[in-house]
Amino acid sequence: MKDPQYFNEICTDKLPGLLGIVFTKTSSTEVRAAMNVTQSHLAPNGFLHAGSVVTLADTSCGIGCIANLPEGASGFTTIELKSNHLGTARDGSIECVATPAHMGRTTQVWDAVVTNMESGKTIALFRCTQMILYAVSNS
Template sequence: MSHTAVTAVTVEQLNALGQGYFPGYLGLEITSVDNGEVAARMAVQPHHLAPNGFLHAGSVVTLADTCCGYACRLHLPEGANNFTTIELKSNHLGTARDGAIVCVAKPAHLGRTTQVWDAVVSNAASGKTIAIFRCTQMILYPK
């Protein structure tokens, strides 16, 4: 991990980054950037639900993928200028119909060409795990 520097950024800067884009539209709020991890919160609204009344899996994945993507952005190796998600997996263990869900993303692998991030999405009130998420990011360099 020594070759990957953590870029200093504030919660406010990350929240501004998502405005006008999908994370902002869904109401994702970055709540902390600490020790290489990124945490976020999303208040559950009707547009986050599937027609069956349960939290839509896409809403959960968006929260987790955004946390992991922002964290990857903060850990780009020297010379890299961007990244893209090349694989993701999500195991859904529960749901929420109201309240809020929270997520914490942590690095599993910080390489020069790929990064692997793990995230856990939980019910904010009960702490119950809703989903376990893993994604692989391809690190991009200028051509």
């Protein structure tokens, strides 16, 4: 299992890195990531943009999928996601905890909970399904 620093490095100049997402734990059963809320994460109404929350959750689940690809898999792609937004933040930090619900050879399903790190309140519940990809043989 690769450590969080590996995943932080591969995300540096990609969307997760640009948003300031930092992975703090990566295991076969849990991925943890956090993000400091800045003005660039807010919507024009002054509250945390739903896209910022979804990006944190989807990225956490995606890293979990990468860390747990079945033997012979070449990657994955998200084929469905759903989020329920229950709260917000204007500052401070938010954290995501992602856990696998299904770890198949053709699909994985991950659940994530995003919380406000200062208050402990749940901001969002998230679920996604990833399709596992395999290299196509030319023979």
